[in-house]
Amino acid sequence: MVNETQHACSASSSSRSDGGSSSGSESSKDNSRCSTPVLDSDRHERLREKMRRRQDAGDRWFSLEFFPPRTANAAVNLISRFDRMGAGGPLFIDVTWHPAGDPGSDKETSSMIIANTAVNYCGLETILHMTCCNQTKDDITGHLQKAKRLGLKNIMALRGDPSGEEWEEEVDGFNYAVDLVKHIRNEFDDYFDICVAGYPKGHPEAESYETDLRHLKEKVFAGADFIITQLFFRPETFLKFMKDCQAIGITCPIIPGIFPIQGYHSLRQLVKLSKLEVPQEIKDVIEPIKDNDAAIRSYGVELAVSMCRELLDSGMVHGLHFYTLNREVATTEVLKRLGLWREDPRRPLPWAVSAHPKRRVEDVRPIFWASRPKSYIYRTQEWDDFPNGRWGNSSSPAFGELKDYYLFYLKSKSPREELLKMWGEELTSEESVFEVFTCYITGEPNRNGYKVTCMPWNDDPLATETNLLKDELERVNRRGILTINSQPNINGKPSTDPIVGWGPSGGYVFQKAYLEFFTSSEIVTALLKVLRKYELRVNYHIVNVKGQNITNAPDLQPNAVTWGIFPGREIIQPTVVDPVSFLSWKDEAFALWIEQWAKLYEEESPSRMIIQYIHDNYYLVNLVDNDFPLENCLWQVVEDTFELLN
C-alpha cells in the first residue's frame, strides 16, 4: 500500500517525498520555497531554465531580433513596437550591437539603452549582443558591468566584424567569440546566460564547415548556454547542421534563425553582409516580382511559414528565432499562421511587470501610475527592495524626482501639432478643458473634428475596462470632474475573464471601485460635505499642488483595491491606493498639466493661463468605495455633490 501511494507521489511533478524524515524541522527551512507566490514562474527563472522548461513541457516558442534605432524618434517607435510585439508572447527579444553606434553609451539610441528599456520598461526577457574584436578587455568588462547594473541577464557573445581590411590576431586580445565567452565566465561567473552564433553553412571565413563546427563546440564548452543560428533558406540546411552538432557532442539548445523575406533590397543587403547565397528556386520567384513589395512580402511569409512548419514537424526544433529587421507585419503574420502568436495574453498581474531581476518579487504597486507604468518604473529604479505581498510592509525609499518629462520612453508618441489639434489650438475657458476630457472619454471628435486619442495622463485610448464606466465618466467630465483614472468594482470574476482577469486560471479576481480626478475647490467643498454621509464606506484623498492634503485613510494605511484568490496560493493584492505615495504621484499629475499641455501655448497666452489656473487652483481627488459587493456608490457621491451645488 505504501508503495502504491508513493507511486502516486512520484507520478505528480509537483509532489515531493520526505520519506524517513521524522521531524519537520528540516522542511520548514526549505529553500525551495519562493518568497512570493509564484504567479508567473517565468519571473523566477533564468532564460536557459525557461527554455529547458518549455522544451520539457513540449511547448513551442519564438523570439525576436531587433537592431538599435538611428534617431530618438525611431527609438520611441521601436519601444511601442516592443510593447505591441511583446503582447504576442516572445520567450525573449535580442538587441544587436552596432560598434559604429556607440553601443555601450547612455544615448537613447544605443544598444545598451534599448536593451535596458526592453527589460525594465517593457518587461521583456532580453539578450544584448556584444562583439569583442578591436576592443580592450577593460572596455568589454565595463560594458558587461553596465549591462549587469541595468538588469540585463543575457549576452549574445560575438566576434564582430573586424574593422580595416587586413585583420590580424592580437596576442592576448579578443580574437574570437570564444574569448568573449571565456572572459564573461571568468569575470562574471554564472551571472549571465550566454548565447553564441551558429552557422548552418559554416562561417564564411572558416577554413571548412567541419572546422567551424569545432569552433562552435569550443564556444559551447567555454560556457555558452545555447546557440542561435545565422539565417538559412532551406530547412534541411538547419536540420543537417543540428545533427552534425549533436554528432560532435553539442547538446545545448540550437535555435534556428528565421528570416522572412520582406523586400527585394533588404534581402540583397542581408545576403551581401552574411555572404550567403540565395537558392536558385527563390531567386526564380523573386526576380520577376522584385518591384512588387507586397507580392514579395507575401511570398516571404509563405516561404517562412512552410520552412518553420517543416522545422517544427521534425521534432528537433522547439523555438524559432526571427530576424524582424525592426518590422512588425511579416513576422507577426508568420507567427499567427504558425499558431505561436499568443492570442489570449494572460496577464500574470493587472499591470505589466518589469523583467529586471531586482524586481522579480514585486507584486504590489499604487494604482496612480496605472496609465504611466514606465514612469513608475523610472521613478522607482533606485529602490533596492520592491514591495511583495504588502505595500505597507515595504521599506521602499522615496520616489525619484521626475525632472525630465521628455525622457524618451515617457515621451508622447504624438508631435506638438497633433496634440494641439486634440487638446485645442486655443482654449477660451475652463469649460473648453472639460470638453477635451469629455471627447477623450466618448471617443467623439472635438469641435474641430479631431478625435482625442491621448491625454497628458494617458498616452493611449481608454482601456477596455474603463469603457465599462464610459457613460458615467462622460457625464461627470462635462461638469468639471476631470477624470484621469478609474476602475469598476468587481466581486469575484473568474481570473480568466477576458477584460478584468489576470493571474493563473481557476482563481477569482476582485476590485474596489476607484475614481481619480481633478476638480475645482468649489466642487471639493461640496464633495467633502457629501462624503461625511458615507463615513468609512468611501476612502478619499484630496490634495492640491501645494500639498494641502485631506484624507480619512485610517493611520495612513494603504487600501488594497485589486486582489486575486487562486488555487493553492496566498492572496495577491497587486494594486493599492496609498496615501503616502499619492503625494509623489500628485507632483507628477500636476506637473503634466504644465509640461505636456500648458507649454504647447505661448507664454502669457490665454490658453496657457487657463491651464496654469487649473494647475494652481484645482484639487486632485481619489475615491475608493470599500463596499465592493454592492453597487458602486461613487457615482452617487458625485451626483450628490452636484445636487448640493445647485
Next chain:
Amino acid sequence: MVNETQHACSASSSSRSDGGSSSGSESSKDNSRCSTPVLDSDRHERLREKMRRRQDAGDRWFSLEFFPPRTANAAVNLISRFDRMGAGGPLFIDVTWHPAGDPGSDKETSSMIIANTAVNYCGLETILHMTCCNQTKDDITGHLQKAKRLGLKNIMALRGDPSGEEWEEEVDGFNYAVDLVKHIRNEFDDYFDICVAGYPKGHPEAESYETDLRHLKEKVFAGADFIITQLFFRPETFLKFMKDCQAIGITCPIIPGIFPIQGYHSLRQLVKLSKLEVPQEIKDVIEPIKDNDAAIRSYGVELAVSMCRELLDSGMVHGLHFYTLNREVATTEVLKRLGLWREDPRRPLPWAVSAHPKRRVEDVRPIFWASRPKSYIYRTQEWDDFPNGRWGNSSSPAFGELKDYYLFYLKSKSPREELLKMWGEELTSEESVFEVFTCYITGEPNRNGYKVTCMPWNDDPLATETNLLKDELERVNRRGILTINSQPNINGKPSTDPIVGWGPSGGYVFQKAYLEFFTSSEIVTALLKVLRKYELRVNYHIVNVKGQNITNAPDLQPNAVTWGIFPGREIIQPTVVDPVSFLSWKDEAFALWIEQWAKLYEEESPSRMIIQYIHDNYYLVNLVDNDFPLENCLWQVVEDTFELLN
C-alpha cells in the same frame, strides 16, 4: 476656500496636512506607517497608551488581579480562568508576587511563569507585581531581565512585607517601592510601564495620610505611570483620595481597587492583612449572615455594583481594578451588571493573538494548530520574526520540538479516569475508535453513557463554526474518516458576523473549505484516485508518521484559506494551509495518539495496540476546496471515495 478644506482636515482625527511640501519624498519615508495593517490598535500600544486612549475616547474599562496558584493542577485551572475571563475584555490582568513561593523561578506555579502564560499563551496584557525589600539589587535586576525576556512589559513596583519583626532600613538597599521604581528606570529606561500602589486611607505604616501622599508623589515622580489603589469600602474614600492626589500634583491615572466581598472568612483575612477597618454599616449586614455564603456573596456583589456606579458617575473614574481572589463568579457578575463585560467579543483575527511584543506583527498562522494555539505559541517561541502579511515571505526558522507533552499549559484539563470514560476503558477494534470520534462530533453519550467533550487534538467541545458541518462530519467519522479540524467555505460574510466574523467592522470575511483527518491507507488509495478528477480545485497533503508525503501544492506554496477585506486596509490572510509546516504539525498530531491516548492503557494491552496500529499505519490528510464561491465539494470527494471502495 483652502481654509475651509483645511478645517475639514483638522476636524478629522485620522487626516493629515502636508501643506507646503512640494515633494512627496519625505512622506514616503514616513515612520508613522505601521508595517502591518492595524486591525487592533491595542497590539501596537503600550499599556499606559491604551489607558490614555480609552480615557480620551470616554470608554470605561476594567482589570483583574490574580495570585499565583499553589499546585500545578491549580495552575491549569487558573489558565482556563484566564481564557474565560479574558473573553470579557479586561484592559489588563495582574499577577501578585509571593516572595515565599519562589516567584521568579521557572516553576509552573511561580508568579513569573503565570504572568508569562497570561501574556504569551492567553494573549492578555499583564502586569507582574514585584516586591523589593529583603532582596539584592542583582536579584531584582535578574527578575526584571527575565520578565523582559519573557515578553512582560509592565511591572507593579511594591515594597513588600519585610520579613522578621524588626525591620530596619538598609543603606543602599531597596527600602521602599520608590527605590524599585528608580532602579527600573535606571536599568531599563522606558522599557517597562510601571504601576505603583496607592492607599486611599494612607499606608498603615505611614506616619500620616499626608506623609503617605508625599511618598506616593515621590513614586510617581520617580517614573511610575499609573496608580492602583488598595481596596476601600466607601466610594467617598477613593474620591477624596483622588482629589488629594491631584491637589499635590499627581496627574497620572489612579485606578480604584475594587474588592467584591465573596465570603466572611476571606473578608476577615484580607482585612487583617491590609490592616483596614470594615465600616460598621457593612459589619451590621454581614455578621448576622456570616454562615450563609450565598447571601454574603449576593450582598458583596450588590455593594460592589453600587460603589462602582458611584465611582463611574463621579466622572473621575474611567477604569476599575478587581481583586478577584482567583474566583470568577462575583467579579463577572459585577462586571456584567455594570455593562463592562464585553458581551460581543470582536476578534481582531480568527485566532487568539499573543500579547508578546515580539509577536505584535504576527498575522498569519498555519490552520493546523487551530485547536492547539498554545502549542503553536510554544513551538514558535524561539522565532525572532513572525510572518506578517504572507506566510511564504517569512524567514521563520524551524518549529520547536514538542518533547514534553505535559507542559502544564498544554495539559488536558481532564484527569486520566475521565479520559478513559470518554475514550473507552477498553478498545476492541479500529471501529471503536471511530465511535469515539463520532460521539465527540455529535455530542451524544458513548455506549457507556459518557459524553466525549474533548479529544487529544481538541481540548474543547466542537467550535460553533464547526457545528455548521456537524451532520457531514458525523457521517464520515462513522466510516473511518477521523476528522480533527475543518472549516466551512465562506464567500464574503460581514466581518461582524457573530459566528465567522473577525476584524474591524465594515469588512467582509472569506474562507476556503478545509477538512483534516486521519484515515487508513485503504481509504487513501481510493481518495487519491478520486482526487485526480478534481484536479486543481482541491489541494491535498497526505502524510504518514514516517513522513511519506503526497501533495499537489504548486511549488510547495502556502494556500490562504481565511482572509478578510476591510475598509481602507490591505488584505489580511490570517490562516494558511502550508505544506512545509504541515510536516511539523504531523509529528505533533501523530504523537498525540500515543502520548494522550495509547498511554492511558497498559503496555501490550489490546487497547494500546489498536491506537499504536492507527498511529503506525494511518495517514494524516488535509483537503482544501479552492472554489470558495461554489458549494463545498469536499463532502463529495469523500462520498466518491467511499463509493469507489464499495
